[in-house]
Ligand code: PRP
């Protein structure tokens with residue numbers, strides 16, 4: 233029998249509070265603003281997880297930004313393990329030829345998704361291409377990739393909230409937390 237979701241009750245521990253996240257987003261926005269002073273920037277959000285981060289970050293960046301959205305899915309993996317096989321579900325809406333582009337991610341784990349995206353977007357001839365991620369889990373990295381802006385480096389724990397999901401839920405938590413082990417166990421049994 234499937235277990236019902238208890239949005240807040242299923243969280244064992246808050247890893248990053250709403251205040252910590254918002255302070256970091258302001259800091260990142262200011263840094264990006266300095267680095268791109270006098271220029272315009274195209275932010276490419278990688279759906280769905282980066283949606284809250286993108287929405288907050290774009291408003292913290294004090295230079296003109298355009299936004300575009302991509303959605304990719306890794307397939308062949310499990311609820312918590314990526315396979316490295318990436319499929320584009322939604323492509324860019326406009327050309328990025330000659331533009332300064334910043335990819336906005338919620339988390340870099342194995343690095344396989346971003347490795348694929350970097351190669352794909354480089355092929356579209358941007359003027360520059362950088363990466364900003366809210367969370368970085370370096371212990372899980374399978375492929376080395378350049379990451380220009382990192383909000384928080386976190387330990388090897390599966391996290392949810394502020395866009396990050398488990399089984400497509402928990403994305404609307406305002407903080408980042410770790411789920412109770414029973415939640416995984418129930419999902420594995422289902
Ligand atoms: C998550 C996250 C990254 C990717 C990171 O996306 O948003 O895109 O996994 O994992 P990796 O470094 O091991 O490749 P997910 O595929 O869970 O989709 P979602 O954003 O829709 O939740």
Ligand code: 7HP
Pocket residue numbers: 339340341389390391392396397398
């Ligand atoms: C993907 C992902 N999604 C949610 N929580 C995590 O810890 C994750 N790592 N990679």
